[in-house]
Amino acid sequence: MLCDHCGENEAVIHLTQIVDNQMSTYHLCEKCAEAKGLEPGINTGTFPLSDFLAQMGKGTGAEGGGAAGACAFCGLRLEDFKKTGRLGCPHCYVTFEGHLRGLLRRLHGSTQHVGKVYLPPDPTDAERQQRLSGLRRKLDQAVANEDFERAAELRDQIRALEAAT
Amino acid sequence: MTLDLTLPPGFGLGWLEASGPYSDIVLSTRVRLARNLQGHAFGPRHRHREAERVFEQVRTAVSRAASLEGGAMLDLAALPALSRRVLLERHLISREMAGENGEAPPRGAALFMDAHERVGMMVNEEDHLRLQALLSGLRLEEAFRLVDRLDEELGAHLPYAYHHEFGYLTSCPTNVGTGLRASIFVHLPGLVLTKEIGRVLQGIGQVGLTFRGLYGEGSEVIGNFFQISNQTTLGKSEEDLIEHLQKIVGRVIQYEMDARSVLMRDAPTVIEDKIWRAYGLLRYARSLTFEEVMNLLSGVRLGVSMKLLPGLSVYTLNKIMIYAQSAHLEQAAGRTLTETESDLHRAAYVRRILAAEGDVPTSEGDSAAEGA
Numbered sequence: 001m002l003c004d005h006c007g008e009n010e011a012v013i014h015l016t017q018i019v020d021n022q023m024s025t026y027h028l029c030e031k032c033a034e035a036k037g038l039e040p041g042i043n044t045g046t047f048p049l050s051d052f053l054a055q056m057g058k059g060t061g062a063e064g065g066g067a068a069g070a071c072a073f074c075g076l077r078l079e080d081f082k083k084t085g086r087l088g089c090p091h092c093y094v095t096f097e098g099h100l101r102g103l104l105r106r107l108h109g110s111t112q113h114v115g116k117v118y119l120p121p122d123p124t125d126a127e128r129q130q131r132l133s134g135l136r137r138k139l140d141q142a143v144a145n146e147d148f149e150r151a152a153e154l155r156d157q158i159r160a161l162e163a164a165t
Numbered sequence: 166m167t168l169d170l171t172l173p174p175g176f177g178l179g180w181l182e183a184s185g186p187y188s189d190i191v192l193s194t195r196v197r198l199a200r201n202l203q204g205h206a207f208g209p210r211h212r213h214r215e216a217e218r219v220f221e222q223v224r225t226a227v228s229r230a231a232s233l234e235g236g237a238m239l240d241l242a243a244l245p246a247l248s249r250r251v252l253l254e255r256h257l258i259s260r261e262m263a264g265e266n267g268e269a270p271p272r273g274a275a276l277f278m279d280a281h282e283r284v285g286m287m288v289n290e291e292d293h294l295r296l297q298a299l300l301s302g303l304r305l306e307e308a309f310r311l312v313d314r315l316d317e318e319l320g321a322h323l324p325y326a327y328h329h330e331f332g333y334l335t336s337c338p339t340n341v342g343t344g345l346r347a348s349i350f351v352h353l354p355g356l357v358l359t360k361e362i363g364r365v366l367q368g369i370g371q372v373g374l375t376f377r378g379l380y381g382e383g384s385e386v387i388g389n390f391f392q393i394s395n396q397t398t399l400g401k402s403e404e405d406l407i408e409h410l411q412k413i414v415g416r417v418i419q420y421e422m423d424a425r426s427v428l429m430r431d432a433p434t435v436i437e438d439k440i441w442r443a444y445g446l447l448r449y450a451r452s453l454t455f456e457e458v459m460n461l462l463s464g465v466r467l468g469v470s471m472k473l474l475p476g477l478s479v480y481t482l483n484k485i486m487i488y489a490q491s492a493h494l495e496q497a498a499g500r501t502l503t504e505t506e507s508d509l510h511r512a513a514y515v516r517r518i519l520a521a522e523g524d525v526p527t528s529e530g531d532s533a534a535e536g537a
Contacts, residue, residue: 073206074206074210076210084209085337085338086207086209086210086291086336086337087207087334087336087337087338088206088207088209088210089205089206089207089210090201090203090207090326090328090334093328093331093334093341094328100331100338103338104331104338104341104399107338107339107397107399108341108342108397108398108399108400109397109400110399110400110401111330111331111399111400112330112399112400113328113330113331113332113333113342113343113399113400114400114401114402115332115342115343115345115401115402115403116313116316116343116402116403118320118325118327118333119320119321120320120324120325120327121321121322121323121324130329137402138402138404141402141404141405142404145404145408147306147404150306150310150404153310157317
């Protein structure tokens, strides 16, 4: 996706704003974002969560949650989240996915988890495969870092999982 | 696993031993992982008795976790308020769980700890699970491995809330992804005295790390003690987060040592005077506030670290930091103390501990004892 402002570079910052009950999303490249005073996520030390939430919810009033509604599991509304900075339950991440993606990018510089892949109890084959590729990625990294103790541990985990598949 | 309603005297204080690498500068390493269970609201939006249901699920999984075999469990709602404050002062539970805001923790709030008191978890904090490892000195990889192993053991039986894109889901979006927060508790008097600290902290912010005071988020910095930790939790692997922190903290330690060398080169008498004054006040004062103790301990710690105060151990200084706090003093006294009483008890405690360590030989004369 190209930057909305210059139309030249790849957009890396996706900012959702609600002004006068009108929601608009801007996609900006790093350069234009910086020009507008929004540095990329990793330098956000001076940009606390509450400020971002306040900015995100500017002028929303009572129907701020209208776009996404309330969470079907716990009943949390977007304006509740803006007030407390806390989500209500795991399902909120699905309900407010669109809003959260922009926020997570600002906070962490990314929305994609690249850490440990969770293997739930009684996993499906697909979950096992995802876990395996996650473990192999970690193994490569451990070997590259010459952390052989960790590598041995990961190799054991991979073997055990392969045996189970 | 024992169900314990009392608090053993030295519970959870293994990290005070000062055995880890750089333990004169780095007090402790903590790595925590935030985890939540599917099908339950997060802590702040728990419904009636939901915390108890979460707890029961967790307890079943704990009974099969090898890491926690033979460990202890503390039922926080059943503990006296004073014991909870003691746990808070030992950095084992959060302010919310201690009931610092006047509310007792919910039924189902618990603290688990392994038999060696190195790894454990809080149950029913803001997140259902906060797994944590706490070790003496700079030992990030070891702490991560301990907490990761416990996570594997519990995750095999518990249905964690996990999203294919966002990773492990948490109550606060600042923890989502890996759920990992690694913190190094570090003493930086050299950088403060040389006024380099501002630049260092600013640099820390620019490389994705953050710093806090003694009691975590929002607390002030006293006694030149800082907690340095990763700011982001999503988009990097656990190993990368750990390695990055390790690298930066290593550099901060080097800056601190450089600053100390500069101080000793340019103002040795001023530094020596500061250190001995701090020791003298701690050794003989009759009334001390906690903040005062922390600031004086900072000077003495610097002296011990630079071998200007021979004979004193870092372990003793660590012990004072914990036991000179108000809940610990009240526990020792067996009653509530007013602020004035607390200051008197604190000074008496510090005098007693330092007297038990014996006289510290000065650099003039008494050189026979210096090598001891």
